[in-house]
Amino acid sequence: MIDPKILNQHNITPEEYGLIVGLIGRDPNLTELGIFSAMWSEHCSYKSSKVHLKKLPTQGKAVVQGPGENAGILDIGDGQAVVFKIESHNHPSFIEPFQGAATGVGGILRDIFTMGARPIAILDSLRFGPLTSARNRSIMEGVVSGISSYGNSIGVPTVGGEVAFDECYSLNPLVNVFCLGLAEKDKIFYARTESVGNAVLYVGAKTGRDGIHGASMASQEFGEDTEQKRPNVQVGDPFKEKLLLEACLEVMDRGLIVGIQDMGAAGLTCSTTEMPAKSGQGVDIDLDLVPQREKGMTPYEILLSESQERMLIAARPDQVKAVREVFAKWDLDAVEVGKVTEDGRLKCRFHGELVVDVPVNAVVDLCPMYKRPWRSASDAAPAAAAPIVPEPADLGKVLLDLLDSPTIANKRWIYRQYDHMVLVNTVLLPGADAAVLRIKGSGKALAMTLDGNSLHTQLAPRTGGMMAVAEACRNLACVGARPIGVTNCLNFGNPEKPEVMGQFVEVIEGISAACRAFDIPVTGGNVSFYNDTGGVSIYPTPVLGVVGLIQDIDKAVRPGFRAEGDALVLLGRSTNELGASEYLKVIHGSAAGPVPAFDLDREKAVQEACLRAAEAGWLGSAHDLSEGGLAVAAAECAFHSAGGFGCAIEIGDELRADAALFGESPSRILVTVKPEKAPALLGLCGKLGVPAAWIGTVGGSALHISSRGNELLKVPVRDAKAVWMDAIPRRFAHD
Amino acid sequence: MKFGVVVFPGSNCDADAFHVCADVLGQPTVWLWHKDHDLRGVDCVILPGGFSYGDYLRAGAIARFSPLMGEVVEFAGRGGLVLGICNGFQVLLELGLLPGAMLRNKHLKFLCQHVTIRVENERTRFSNRAGRGRVLTIPIAHFDGNYYAPPETLAEIERNGQVVFRYTDAEGRLTEASNVNGSLNAIAGLMNAKGNVLGMMPHPERASEALLGGTDGRFIFDSILAGM
Numbered sequence: 020m021i022d023p024k025i026l027n028q029h030n031i032t033p034e035e036y037g038l039i040v041g042l043i044g045r046d047p048n049l050t051e052l053g054i055f056s057a058m059w060s061e062h063c064s065y066k067s068s069k070v071h072l073k074k075l076p077t078q079g080k081a082v083v084q085g086p087g088e089n090a091g092i093l094d095i096g097d098g099q100a101v102v103f104k105i106e107s108h109n110h111p112s113f114i115e116p117f118q119g120a121a122t123g124v125g126g127i128l129r130d131i132f133t134m135g136a137r138p139i140a141i142l143d144s145l146r147f148g149p150l151t152s153a154r155n156r157s158i159m160e161g162v163v164s165g166i167s168s169y170g171n172s173i174g175v176p177t178v179g180g181e182v183a184f185d186e187c188y189s190l191n192p193l194v195n196v197f198c199l200g201l202a203e204k205d206k207i208f209y210a211r212t213e214s215v216g217n218a219v220l221y222v223g224a225k226t227g228r229d230g231i232h233g234a235s236m237a238s239q240e241f242g243e244d245t246e247q248k249r250p251n252v253q254v255g256d257p258f259k260e261k262l263l264l265e266a267c268l269e270v271m272d273r274g275l276i277v278g279i280q281d282m283g284a285a286g287l288t289c290s291t292t293e294m295p296a297k298s299g300q301g302v303d304i305d306l307d308l309v310p311q312r313e314k315g316m317t318p319y320e321i322l323l324s325e326s327q328e329r330m331l332i333a334a335r336p337d338q339v340k341a342v343r344e345v346f347a348k349w350d351l352d353a354v355e356v357g358k359v360t361e362d363g364r365l366k367c368r369f370h371g372e373l374v375v376d377v378p379v380n381a382v383v384d385l386c387p388m389y390k391r392p393w394r395s396a397s398d399a400a401p402a403a404a405a406p407i408v409p410e411p412a413d414l415g416k417v418l419l420d421l422l423d424s425p426t427i428a429n430k431r432w433i434y435r436q437y438d439h440m441v442l443v444n445t446v447l448l449p450g451a452d453a454a455v456l457r458i459k460g461s462g463k464a465l466a467m468t469l470d471g472n473s474l475h476t477q478l479a480p481r482t483g484g485m486m487a488v489a490e491a492c493r494n495l496a497c498v499g500a501r502p503i504g505v506t507n508c509l510n511f512g513n514p515e516k517p518e519v520m521g522q523f524v525e526v527i528e529g530i531s532a533a534c535r536a537f538d539i540p541v542t543g544g545n546v547s548f549y550n551d552t553g554g555v556s557i558y559p560t561p562v563l564g565v566v567g568l569i570q571d572i573d574k575a576v577r578p579g580f581r582a583e584g585d586a587l588v589l590l591g592r593s594t595n596e597l598g599a600s601e602y603l604k605v606i607h608g609s610a611a612g613p614v615p616a617f618d619l620d621r622e623k624a625v626q627e628a629c630l631r632a633a634e635a636g637w638l639g640s641a642h643d644l645s646e647g648g649l650a651v652a653a654a655e656c657a658f659h660s661a662g663g664f665g666c667a668i669e670i671g672d673e674l675r676a677d678a679a680l681f682g683e684s685p686s687r688i689l690v691t692v693k694p695e696k697a698p699a700l701l702g703l704c705g706k707l708g709v710p711a712a713w714i715g716t717v718g719g720s721a722l723h724i725s726s727r728g729n730e731l732l733k734v735p736v737r738d739a740k741a742v743w744m745d746a747i748p749r750r751f752a753h754d
Numbered sequence: 755m756k757f758g759v760v761v762f763p764g765s766n767c768d769a770d771a772f773h774v775c776a777d778v779l780g781q782p783t784v785w786l787w788h789k790d791h792d793l794r795g796v797d798c799v800i801l802p803g804g805f806s807y808g809d810y811l812r813a814g815a816i817a818r819f820s821p822l823m824g825e826v827v828e829f830a831g832r833g834g835l836v837l838g839i840c841n842g843f844q845v846l847l848e849l850g851l852l853p854g855a856m857l858r859n860k861h862l863k864f865l866c867q868h869v870t871i872r873v874e875n876e877r878t879r880f881s882n883r884a885g886r887g888r889v890l891t892i893p894i895a896h897f898d899g900n901y902y903a904p905p906e907t908l909a910e911i912e913r914n915g916q917v918v919f920r921y922t923d924a925e926g927r928l929t930e931a932s933n934v935n936g937s938l939n940a941i942a943g944l945m946n947a948k949g950n951v952l953g954m955m956p957h958p959e960r961a962s963e964a965l966l967g968g969t970d971g972r973f974i975f976d977s978i979l980a981g982m
Binding site for chain 2: 164168257258259431442443445459
């Protein structure tokens with residue numbers, strides 16, 4: 020009855036099937052095959068990535084929980100912990116942008132509150148194809164409204180993130196959602212069944228036929244039948260999830276449960292196998308008791324449905340009544356569907372018949388791990404020399420063209436659709452280098468950011484991986500926060516292609532090296548493979564989510580110029596390199612390398628200088644130099660300036676003017692200080708071995724840059740800001 | 755002054771209102787559960803922002819049937835102070851404690867941003883600490899804040915001085931651009947004829963601490979405290 024066609028539909032290889040038969044001692048029935056198919060999918064099992072992910076540093080004295088649970092946990096002192104993670108929802112968001120993105124938010128929120136933390140912040144990293152295409156605009160519009168609809172309704176602020184545009188994402192947009200929650204360190208919950216005889220309770224929304232095979236869908240390339248996969252995408256109900264959030268936190272706070280797991284990918288299958296597997300136990304459940312939204316569902320459908328807003332709970336028998344009362348208060352189902360057993364098996368009954376009987380550890384722990392062949396991407400493509408481009412005559416025009424590039428432009432069109440202030444913790448509004456949230460009653464603040472530059476990783480995977488960590492930490496340094504932990508979302512193409520696997524291996528090596536240098540643990544994350552449509556892979560796109568701590572909230576630093584007459588100091592050194600820059604791409608139409616030289620020690624020193632200056636209270640503002648280089652960074656500081664101040668900068672003539680203005684050599688931060696503090700800052704930099712130069716002064720109403728007295732550009736701040744603000748709205752104006 | 759913050763299923767600014775009343779203003783503050791029939795002796799009821807019942811039907815349309823609303827209507831009838839913020843304003847409209855209705859924002863997008871509102875009537879229980887014409891900077895966050903009322907109702911509330919706040923630019927001028935959601939007469943905050951029930955779309959609880967970027971929202975809370 021299980022023939023090659025069925026195996027193929029379940030994305031199970033003949034070898035894997037042989038293994039399954041060996042593990043359960045007979046041929047599985049269709050329902051059992053479905054269970055293995057979901058749990059052994061790339062999405063759930065990490066079978067292609069696990070051997071490489073082991074290279075990431077996961078230890079640190081603040082780590083309460085590293086990878087392997089729903090989310091990572093770090094101790095932040097005062098009896099509190101942060102619980103955070105990032106997840107992708109790329110495939111569903113291409114098929115159905117609104118619901119795909121919305122349920123991406125719903126899923127990551129559950130990962131956080133299932134551990135006993137109240138979610139307090141969402142950030143998103145988004146990638147779309149160019150906005151010249153109506154289809155890309157429609158995908159972006161759908162994704163943004165999906166995130167907005169879910170996050171706003173449930174009342175967790177979307178406080179930051181990043182968006183970038185490139186042709187490689189046209190048929191494969193990326194939607195990565197990060198969530199952070201705050202928990203009491205001694206009230207954290209895990210996916211456990213704990214003791215034989217405990218009750219297994221199903222809570223939350225009813226089960227329907229939506230999202231069956233979602234996990235396997237996310238583990239395949241897209242072809243021409245993508246439209247037909249729409250029924251595989253789940254539908255979100257943020258109101259239901261809000262009730263679930265409050266009810267779960269209430270039973271946890273009252274100590275009424277022993278373990279809990281959300282039903283995300285692979286639904287009931289995942290929770291009914293992972294929870295007992297972690298306790299070395301089994302569960303025996305009656306599928307007839309599972310609350311169902313539709314009539315006539317089969318065991319296969321009930322077990323593999325990915326209906327949203329559901330959780331599985333393990334509770335002591337004497338507390339079941341109290342648990343049910345709490346859920347009733349929040350108008351939610353809480354049904355005892357089975358018991359924890361000692362035999363280590365998942366047994367499911369349906370209409371009185373035993374329809375599933377498999378060992379849980381076979382499903383959860385014994386999926387084959389693959390060491391897929393890989394080819395070093397850096398060896399395959401030796402770094403090409405940067406193309407020789409002519410220096411444009413009108414550098415002011417270049418600046419305006421860059422500010423009009425959607426990757427650089429102001430993202431208010433997006434973030435004003437997100438409630439970014441609910442919960443009254445948001446200290447820095449979206450658009451700053453990093454999101455900053457106060458921790459009520461403590462005087463401390465949390466900072467967080469998402470970063471990744473896929474052109475860097477496409478051209479140089481290992482260096483690009485390092486630079487992504489470095490940029491994220493640099494963004495934290497700019498707001499005055501020291502990094503404490505990392506989560507990452509690794510978006511790649513088909514891992515069965517050796518060159519894609521090569522990118523993956525090298526990006527991880529780069530991320531590992533940088534995390535070790537910064538001494539920050541990776542506490543979890545997500546891998547999204549098969550980001551290919553029609554055989555074309557996306558650029559390798561690691562997105563780094565880094566969380567930082569500011570000990571004294573009053574020392575948080577903002578990006579906007581604060582006062583006229585402040586000295587502009589550039590930390591780090593500019594070079595003549597133009598490779599992989601937004602300038603080359605937008606102005607010269609070339610996505611060529613090489614990626615600029617990068618030195619981890621220099622990077623660390625630059626950040627240390629910025630952090631010490633911030634902690635000393637010297638900084639009026641700080642802003643990272645990234646896409647668009649010095650000129651764009653200075654312009655953004657002016658745009659963020661409450662007083663609308665411009666600046667005058669003198670760059671010397673050692674470099675090509677376009678490289679000095681728009682080059683993207685890494686490890687640079689533009690800061691301002693009172694002129695009388697400038698010598699102290701320069702002294703600090705000298706001590707730390709950081710090149711630093713006093714390059715100008717805040718003031719006036721224009722961005723004025725000159726070289727040895729020759730004016731290179733002079734643009735009124737107002738005009739430049741108008742271009743930067745309008746770049747994205749104007750592209751949507753006629754839709 | 756004892757504040758009570760109502761919790762509907764789907765309220766999500768309830769904790770923010772509670773935080774400001776209890777921790778910032780230092781006033782005794784209690785939760786009021788929507789299924790109860792008890793206002794617990796409060797002096798001021800706050801209907802907070804959020805998405806009561808998911809706002810799946812019409813914002814506030816289901817919340818008005820909550821058991822506690824009977825007590826709130828009666829409390830308001832006796833002259834008790836009721837402040838509805840955002841979704842709370844929408845509930846007050848659905849309850850009939852305030853006239854009019856909310857439509858989707860004019861550009862059909864959710865809007866979260868700081869806006870400037872002008873104090874139109876400073877002789878109220880909710881605005882007496884801000885002088886007439888004063889412009890306050892307070893954030894909004896809503897999809898349905900486009901105030902509508904029939905012409906005769908509009909004329910009546912204007913005549914009675916029931917319009918407490920209007921969207922203006924930073925200089926206090928009425929402009930098309932500053933009326934971000936398209937409200938008739940740029941109405942941002944409205945009270946009943948007796949002056950004890952106020953609904954406003956902007957969130958004063960989000961502008962009550964300097965750390966969060968502004969304290970203009972305190973004018974509303976301080977006015978409530980001063981009135982006692």
